Amino acid sequence: MAQDQIPQQGEAAAGGADPDPDAQIIRSPREIRIVLSGLLIAMLLAMLDNMIVGTAMPTIVGDLGGVNHLSWVVTSYILATTASTPIWGKLGDLYGRKGIFMASIVIFLVGSALSGLSQNMNELIGFRALQGLGAGGLIVGVMSIMGALVPPRERGKYQGMFAAVMAVAMIGGPLVGGTITDHLSWHWIFYINLPLGALALIVIAITLHLPKIRTSGRIDYLGAGLLTVGIVALVLVTTWGGQSYAWGSWQVAGMLALAAVSLAGFLRVEQRVAQRGEEPVLPLHVFRSRNFSLICALGFVVGFVMFGAITFLPLYQQSVQGASATNSGLLLMPMMLGMLVVSLVVGQAVTRTGRYKIYPVIGTLVMTAGMLLLSRLDTGTTRFTSGLFMVVLGAGMGFLMQITMLVAQNSVALRDIGVASSSSTFFRTIGGSFGVSLFGALFSSRVTDTMTSRLGASGGQAIAGHAQLTPGMLSHLPAPVREAYDHAVANGVHSIFLWGAVISVVGIVVAVFLEEVPLRATPKPSSEAESQVAVEV
Incomplete structure (x- = not known):
């Protein structure tokens, strides 16, 4: 094959060819839909897991004991997922997205099987960390593969499907988890991943054909290690702060210092990595793009607001409005429906017009309005009224959720699309961690202050440490x-x-400064070429 040709479907590149790393293979809509089915299953695995496990945790603790380590069952999964996200993205860019993605599915399934076989809490925590390691690759892999298969302008047609998967996970997870725990055993909440994962593997193996990249570049392991330590320290700060330890405690301060030192060291290493002939795990040149930096900041804001809302809305409806905890996923249905409908409409509009800047601006405005409406919730608010408020918030998120990923991917060369996907996911996740932690500390403080003002010091002390009482305790x-x-x-x-509304205003400012960069409507080769070998697999 000549050097300036693009490998086509079913066509193998000659051994000495230098295909364009920014070229995309032309796919028919039918081919994309078939591959998409496997990607959606993989995305469902990653997003459904925590929702199911959360419902079964009381039963798991009753069986395995170790209530003091309860939080680590979730924390270990989140730590592994967040810390591995940037590395999975870079591995896909370096060594081929298909193989790396399938490896992440296998790791997730092995972690799931071992979690189901756990005989004590320490085993479960360790195996959940392994499961989270695979989950980080699932999320990034899905997005980067879509970025490689579909030109940015066409990507909007498919983005609503991923919003639908999120809605299914949020709503169906607690229901599935409760049903399995009640009628089978908590072990099956992990085993259920195995047939779904096997199906995703088969679909991906048979239908997904991407250029397999072989490069002589070595990954920057020192940078990867420093970045991992920094991310773990940041997540522990948000997990411990105001919950396990006071914000001013030496534990939280120590983690902040470790995060600062590790990330500063990471930046220094990445600036000099080219001199060692290695590939940076997170190329700093991508942040020279104004749009990329701004969209990562916007993703942080969206994660901060979204996860904060999702965490505390069910608590309000269960505690104040008397809703059932068993059906807690259904409580978020108005928000998820608003997000799903708007995401589908926006996706079609982006594909039709090729323009997108207006949607982040509208989305942040609507999200701010939704947060202001929800701030009006009180003891007399009906479920219907709170549902309408949630629809507004969900609509705002629908304008933003997939657009942030689309803009991130459109701001970099195709060779860096894994890095773009992982960075967008990473900043949203970190934003969510900070949002849940800071909102949680604020919530606990307000609950304690209100109880003290109404019942005296004894009332505040009685509720201290138990700001989130279960429905059974309330009765x-x-x-x-x-x-x-x-x-x-x-x-x-x-x-x-x-x-949350104040934080959303920051998102409005960020969105206004985004630039309208045209979306590619067709695969288009770059003028640059790299010494890589690609073959269809």
Whole structure:
């Protein structure tokens, strides 16, 4: 094959060819839909897992014991997922996205099987970390493969499907988890991943054909190690701060210092990595793109607001409105439906017009309006009214969720699309971690203050450390205490959503400064070429 040709479907590049690393293979809509089915299953695996596990945790603790380590079952998964995300993205860019993606599925399934076989809490925590390691590759792999298969302008047609997967995971996860735990065993909440993962592997292996990249470049292991330490330290700060330890404690301060030193060292290493003939795990040149840097900042804001809302809305509806905890996933349905419908409409509009800047601006405005409406929740708000408020918030997120990924991928060369996908996912995840942690500390403080003002110091002390009481615990509270607690929760969510609106305003400012960079409508080779060998697999 000549050096300036693009490998086509089913065509292998000659051994000495230098195909364009920024070229995309032309696919028919039917081929894309077939591959998409495997990608959607993989995305569902990654997003559904935590929702299912959360519902089964009381049963797991009752069986395995180790209640003091309960939080680490979730924390270990989040740590592994977040820390591995940038590395998975770079590995896909270096060594081929198909093989790396399938490896992440296998790791996730092995972690799932071992988690189901756990005999004590320490084993479960370790195997959940292995599962989270694979999950980081699932999310990044799906997005980067879509970026390699579909030109940016056409990508909008498919983005609503990923929003639908998120809605299914949020709503169906607790229902599935509760049903399995009640009628089978908690072990099956992990085993259910195995047939789904096997199906995804088969579909991907048979239908996905991408150029397999072989490069002589070596990954920057020192930079990867420093970045991993920095990310783990940051996640621990957001997990521990205001919950396990006070924000001013030496544990939290120590993690902040470790994060700062590690990330500073990472930046220094990445600036000099080319001198060692290695490939940077997170190329700093991608941040020279104004749009890329801004969209990562916007992703942080979206994650901060979204995960904060998702965490505390069910708590309000269960505690104040008396909703069932078993059906907690259904409580978020208005928000998910708003997000799904808007995401589908926006995706089609982006594909038709090729323009996108207006949508982040509208999305941040609507998201801010949704947060302001939700700040009006009180003890007398009906479920219908709170549902309408959630629709507004969901609509704002629908304008933003997939657009942030689209702009990130459109701001870099195709050779860096894995890095773009992992960076967008990473900043949204870190934003969510900070949002849940800071909102949680704010909520606990407001609940304690309100209980103290209504019942005196004894009331505040009685609720301290138990700001999030279970419905079963609430039913045993004396009537005056229960009434005071309802007002305390309402005041807590009022503060959360009011501050969430302030954070959303920052998102508006960021969105306004985005530039309208045309989206490619067809695969287009770059003028640059790299010494790589590509073959169809």
